[in-house]
Amino acid sequence: xxxxxxxxxxxxxxxxxxxxxxxxxxxxxxxxxxxxxxxxxxxxxxxxxxxxxxxxxxxxxxxxxxxxxxxxxxxxxxxxxxxxxxxxxxxxxxxxxxxxxxxxxxxxxxxxxxxxxxxxxxxxxxxxxxxxxxxxxxxxxxxxxxxxxxxxxxxxxxxxxxxxxxxxxxxxxxxxxxxxxxxxxxxxxxxxxxxxxxxxxxxxxxxxxxxxxxxxxxxxxxxxxxxxxxxxxxxxxxxxxxxxxxxxxxxx
Numbered sequence: 001x002x003x004x005x006x007x008x009x010x011x012x013x014x015x016x017x018x019x020x021x022x023x024x025x026x027x028x029x030x031x032x033x034x035x036x037x038x039x040x041x042x043x044x045x046x047x048x049x050x051x052x053x054x055x056x057x058x059x060x061x062x063x064x065x066x067x068x069x070x071x072x073x074x075x076x077x078x079x080x081x082x083x084x085x086x087x088x089x090x091x092x093x094x095x096x097x098x099x100x101x102x103x104x105x106x107x108x109x110x111x112x113x114x115x116x117x118x119x120x121x122x123x124x125x126x127x128x129x130x131x132x133x134x135x136x137x138x139x140x141x142x143x144x145x146x147x148x149x150x151x152x153x154x155x156x157x158x159x160x161x162x163x164x165x166x167x168x169x170x171x172x173x174x175x176x177x178x179x180x181x182x183x184x185x186x187x188x189x190x191x192x193x194x195x196x197x198x199x200x201x202x203x204x205x206x207x208x209x210x211x212x213x214x215x216x217x218x219x220x221x222x223x224x225x226x227x228x229x230x231x232x233x234x235x236x237x238x239x240x241x242x243x244x245x246x247x248x249x250x251x252x
Contacts, residue, residue, distance in 0.1 A: 044251040045202070048186040052178025053242040054171045058163035058215075061143055061236070065092075065150050066107065066132030066157035074110050074127045081129035084154035089133070091153045096146055098135065106134035132157060138166075144232040163236050164215045172211045175243040180204065183247040191251050199250030207244040214240040 067084040071077030092098045110129045116122050137143060140163070147158055165171070184201075191198040 044196070044199075046187045046190050046198075046249045046251060047246070048183045048190070048249070049207075049244065049246050050179045050181070050183025050186065051242065051244050052175045052180070052182055053240050054175045054178070055238045055240055056165060056171055058140065058165055058236050058239045059138065060164055060166045061137050061140055061234075062162040062164065063135040063137055063143070063147070064106065064132060064157075064159035064161075065135055065147070065155050066130060066159070067154055068128060068130045068157050070113065070126050070128055072126050074112075074129075077127040077129035078110050081131055085131045085133075087153050088150055088155050091149060092133075092135065095149070096137075098137065102136040103133050105131065107132035130157065132159075140234075140236045143234045143236075147234070148231050160217050161234055162215050162217050163239055164213055165239055165241065168211050168213050168241050171241040172243065175211055175241050176206065176245065179206075179243045179245040180247065183245055184249075187247065187249045191249075194251065197252035199252045201247060201249055203248040205246045207246055211241050211243045214242060 065088065067081055067088060069077050069081035069084060071080055089103075092103060093100065108131050110127060113125045113128045114122050115125045137146065143161060147155075147161075151158060183204075184198075188198050
């Protein structure tokens with residue numbers, strides 16, 4: 001980065017010499033040669049982007065577990081739902097030893113439930129209460145069993161399972177190395193096509209400032225409905241840690 005700043009400043013100085021020299025009649029052959037050399041240096045750069053990714057086995061899952069109840073009044077719907085979510089929460093804490101720090105409410109609402117027909121138009125049928133928990137769980141082989149037991153305890157709104165890595169920075173270095181290698185390959189191809197040699201790397205930036213994690217999602221409900229006679233099976237698969245870089249090289 002310092003080298004690129006120095007080049008830019010030199011180019012500005014050469015421009016100033018050119019303007020002053022022409023105005024004052026002091027432009028020499030040496031000045032012209034120096035300015036031409038500087039302009040060539042400034043133009044002899046290659047800007048490329050590169051990407052690198054690492055496929056890894058996930059070590060954490062985010063579960064969406066909720067309960068939904070209906071009632072003739074908002075209070076009745078909420079009371080029925082509170083009893084259900086309390087039972088599910090107790091299961092998670094006591095039997096599955098999930099810390100209170102690892103789950104939180106992600107959605108909560110009580111709202112009217114309307115029906116519509118041509119004869120009567122819109123009519124209030126009752127109320128719906130919903131309470132959904134977002135749960136972190138790390139024993140990935142037991143997720144299916146956990147979801148089955150949560151459903152048996154009253155959970156009737158199990159949305160999906162999202163797999164990820166809890167500490168992606170561990171894999172960033174490898175992904176950055178691959179991304180920079182990809183960028184250098186592109187820069188080499190450009191230099192070769194221009195019949196030039198590839199010079200040193202003068203600047204590189206990790207786009208976005210950090211790695212991106214592309215998680216894998218599994219629909220727990222769909223999998224459990226495939227075979228009602230057996231437990232839910234959830235496949236963790238792999239997740240992707242990806243880095244994008246922007247790099248600048250000199251050309252010789």
